[in-house]
Amino acid sequence: MxxxxxxxxxxxxxxxxxxxxxxxxxxxxxxxxxxxxxxxxxxxxxxxxxWRVLHRRINLHPQNVDTLVLAACILHNFLLAPRENVRMLEEAEQQRRNLPAVRHMGGNRASRERPVM
Known part of the structure; x- marks a missing residue:
């Protein structure tokens, strides 16, 4: 340091x-x-x-603070050149569209669970 x-x-x-x-x-x-x-x-x-979160004390574990600062750097660099990033975002969207659809997924609600006796 x-x-x-x-x-x-x-x-x-x-x-x-x-x-x-x-x-x-x-x-x-x-x-x-x-x-x-x-x-x-x-x-x-x-x-x-x-990123205003960096203006005050960050109540996180030191390893998570490192991750937060790294994420802020990555987002900062990403936002510096948004036109260059459009292609990457479009490719990611195309890959997402090619994924198979998920069928018949119900919610995991406790009221639907049967009690165990």
Whole structure:
């Protein structure tokens, strides 16, 4: 994960080197880390402006949050070029029409069930 100096130092977090008198390599690292963080923040800003669910705390298991963000990215990319996606949607509709019809399906209502004795 990428963070700035405000985040605590953790094994899973990359943050810039502190201080003013840094070597050339450390300055380059800080610059590249800052650019990476800005790209991520900008991308999340674009996503959150389209999907309001990302404006507040998401009460889901972390694995499901990953799925939610991935779905938001996929939908975002899908909506960027709707004309290009029309062909794909038409092909999917054609495949759906070729499926055999389902016959004689009744509802699964409890009132139709016979009691077991």
């Amino acid at each position: 990428v963070g700035d100096a405000a985040f605590p130092l953790k094994l899973y977090l990359m943050r810039p080197y502190p201080g003013q008198n840094l070597t050339h390599q450390k300055r380059i690292f800080n610059y590249r880390l800052s650019r990476a963080r800005m790209v991520v923040e900008n991308a999340f800003g674009i996503l959150s402006s389209r």
